[in-house]
Amino acid sequence: MKTKLFCLTIAFAVAGLCNSAAFAFDPMGPPTAGQRGLGRAGIGVEYVWSEMDIEAEGISSLDILTDTVENFKVGKTYANLGLGTSDGSEIFLRVGVGEADPDRGGNAENIGGYLGKSDECFLLGGGAKFTLCKNENISWGLLTQMSWTEFDFDQRTSTINGHSATLSTDAEFIEVQIAVGPTLEIGDALSVYGGPFLHFVGGKLELDGTIDGSDSEVTSDLEQESILGGYVGLQLDLSKNMDMSVELQGTGAGYALGASLRYKY
Secondary structure (H helix, E strand, O other): OHHHHHHHHHHHHHHHHOOOOOOOOOOOOOOOOOOOOOOOEEEEEEEEEEEEEEEEOOEHHHOEOOEEEEEEEEEEEEEEEEEEEEOOEEEEEEEEEEEEEEOOHHHOOOHHHHOOOEOOEEEEEEEEEEEEEEEOOEEEEEEEEEEEEEEEEEEEEEEEOOEEEEEEEEEEEEEEEEEEEEEEEEOOOEEEEEEEEEEEEEEEEEEEEEEOOEEEEEEEEEEEOOOEEEEEEEEEEOOOOEEEEEEEEEEOOEEEEEEEEEEEO
């Protein structure tokens, strides 16, 4: 009982930290399959808060050189549906909503300082988990997942490097995460999981409006600053069919905090 209360406390603390908007990581959970059999299904809710530096292509019409957008934050809330495809594999689909909020104070020299906070947007993702091997209380697994997001930023009027600009912005991202690692069972209800992962981000900013009084439509390509990371998490079985998890992810360019609650039937 004390262990359950301890993990619940951690989950609510993470949720409290996540009330403000984060960039781009997605929840991962244990890298091993968790649906336990063909046709077994699960539904859940997930939240992740992250902050990341992103490499942005320069915009010549605004005299912005290639630079790094620092502290790009994105908050994501997902509904998750999982389905077991065998005793050792599962697939899952995610749908949700999110917001982005670049750090304007830390990005005065690049386009990130002029975006403002995005509107709430639609998120879509999915992936698969595979249990590679299992030995007593430890199993090893592989996770692959992908997500798509498009953020809309309201039109803003700014002076950028001496140019008068009135622009609305769309930011589209496609992210891929691939993780491998162990899930270690500690007692009957608690597991620790994690391992290394690869994180790939591809995206584009599309700015539409006027620059120095002339109609203009410009773009800037985006990509991750670092592709290699690691993560660690705790999963607690609240009952036979319900579990919850909390986790921390990090790369050389950012970090994320996440929590999830899942019911299996």
